[in-house]
Amino acid sequence: MIDIKIYGTGTSGHQLAKMKLTKCLSDAALDFHITDISNIKEIMDDQIEYVPCIKVNDDNLFEIKQNGRY
Helix, strand or coil, X not given: CEEEEEECCCXXXXXXXXXXXXXXXXXXXXXXXXXXXXXXXXXXXXXCXXXXXXXXXXXXXXXXXXXXXX
C-alpha cells in the first residue's frame, strides 16, 4: 500500500493536487491511502516549506511550485 500525505491549506491548488493524484492512482488500480494535512502546526512539525506538498510513504517529498512543477 502507498501511504500519501497531502499538505495544504485547502486552496484550489491543494484540492486540484488531491483530485489529480486520486484519479491517477485509482486509474492505475494501485492500493493507496491519502491523508489530508491542513493543520499549520502539523505542517511545520513535518518541516514542510511549501504547500501544497505531497509526501509518499513518509520518505519521498514532492513540493508543488507556483508554476505547477514538482
